Amino acid sequence: MSVYKNVFYAGAALAAASLFTSVAFAGPLVNQLGYYPEAEKSVVYPGNDANGLEVRDLNGKTVLKLDAPDVYDWDYSGEEVQTFDISAVKTPGTYRLFRGGAYVGNPITVGNNVYEDLVKASLKWFYYQRASMPLLPQYAGKWARAAGHMDDKVIIYGSDKVTGGKGAGKVINSARGWYDAGDYGKYIVNSGITVFTLLEIYEHFPKYMDSLTWNIPREFPKYPELLEEIRYNLDWMLTLQDKDGGVYHKVTTLKFGGSVLPEDDVAPRYAIIKNMPASLDFAAVMAQASVVYRNIDKAYADKMLKAAESAYAWAKKNPKAIYKQPDDVQTGGYVPGDENGKDEFRWAAAELYRAKAVAGVKTDKAAAGYLKDLKGNPFTANGAWWGDVNMLAAFRVALDSADFDKDLVAAAKKTVMNEANNLRAVGDTSAYRLPAFPWSWNWGSNSAMANNGMVLVHAYLLTGDKSYLDGAQQCLDYLLGKNPMDITYVTGFGYRSPRNPHHRPSESDLVDDPVPGMLVGGPHLGKQDINLDGKEHWKCPNYAAADKPALAYIDNRCSYATNEVAINWNAPLAYLAAALEAIYSK
Known part of the structure; x- marks a missing residue:
């Protein structure tokens, strides 16, 4: 074992020991902000x-x-x-x-304004995740870095000899976009729910968001700052739509790269496999974005709506085109749990029907088709995450009721309110006053808590009943220190926060402080990164010895299962904090 590995494991052991000591001798647990x-x-x-x-x-x-x-x-x-x-x-x-x-x-x-700095930092983090551009000191401070992954020569998977083709490989320009998580991949499915959530912040709280600035470079100075940042990823998503309307799943290397800066991760990058779920997630987000951007950039809004309709049409023609991870690809799969795409069709149809209404073409043949598809695909009780986007469709129909008929609106409101009422019932009776279900304790449990908070905010927006806002507050409280680990789970915030996230730029930049504003994944008992066999390799020691989900966390970069970061985790954190700020600061 190398000296570096000895230090690495010693650090992991110390981190685990210190955290469990804090649990054993804990004092009052509160929202530290x-x-x-x-x-x-x-x-x-x-x-x-x-x-x-x-x-x-x-x-x-x-x-x-x-x-x-x-x-x-x-x-x-x-x-x-x-x-x-x-x-x-x-x-x-x-x-x-x-x-x-x-x-x-x-x-x-x-x-x-107790959460305003958190709102700005959680949104500024998306700038730090930008591919294809240098992060300059005037914007990035001590986390400035050179450009990485220009992605101007991305190979279509299967067209080159390395991945089974016969030629040198067809290439596309797939520049811009956000790195998905602690690695350097860019994924359509995860971008879908992320962009939806960020656009929801602006749709629900535009006046508050217009009042904020967090120092990012401005390409489109007439845009609100949040929409400037979101466009950087929308522009990338547009590059992955093929001429036939289908959308590629992701842009990644074939295997995860090491803990290096973006500029040093130079393996070939691939656009991998068009499929139905990715095309529908793309269609939904492009339709939603076309509504949000229409009043500030009609040409861009029209472009996105056209792309959305083309992607939906491709998915209708290819309903069995589910993504299957090739044997030689080891980067993130993001394969939905079902294979029928009903939740993706539901979400995309809802967004497209509203977008057509806003564009003034609610009565054309395509719009009628979206409405028919939506009516024939009833809402389910499932909550929101990238693997099931049913609740996103319910959010849209419930809160934009003027665009839909009364039966659809009633069904959507029932879906949202049932979930919110179940969450609030748990929060009211839980020892920690935390609205969380047993299945919330999974990979990315912190994002589950934030998404639960989003449901409760939507219930508040529907009813004006403050009890739902109180439930959303309890979700944020947990993330900001009212938890058994006695830490905030957001880098750079609170009295104690993660110092060693699984995040390649923070691991490799020689800066002691991690990039601020990142929500780490959080505790759960999956143990995907634990060294269970006792052999020396790059997995974490057994930090989950207590075998309790709320304790199964370690602040160490080895722990991709509990201490990684991801864009779809930061987005609901930003929504939750921004909602409480906007509502209480009126």
């Missing part, structure tokens, strides 16, 4: 003693005094905990918690 005055505020205290809780201001004055609450078990961590509701503290300021007369934990902030 703070709360708006009118927000629900809860403090989770591990243990079962009889001490109450005092909240004091910095002058030592007691502003709230609470008796010890009941003790609850939380199966996901194996803890007994007590939860204190301190929502009565509404005056802006900094407060400290006391228990048994002793000061415990870190100060708590109550005030305005």
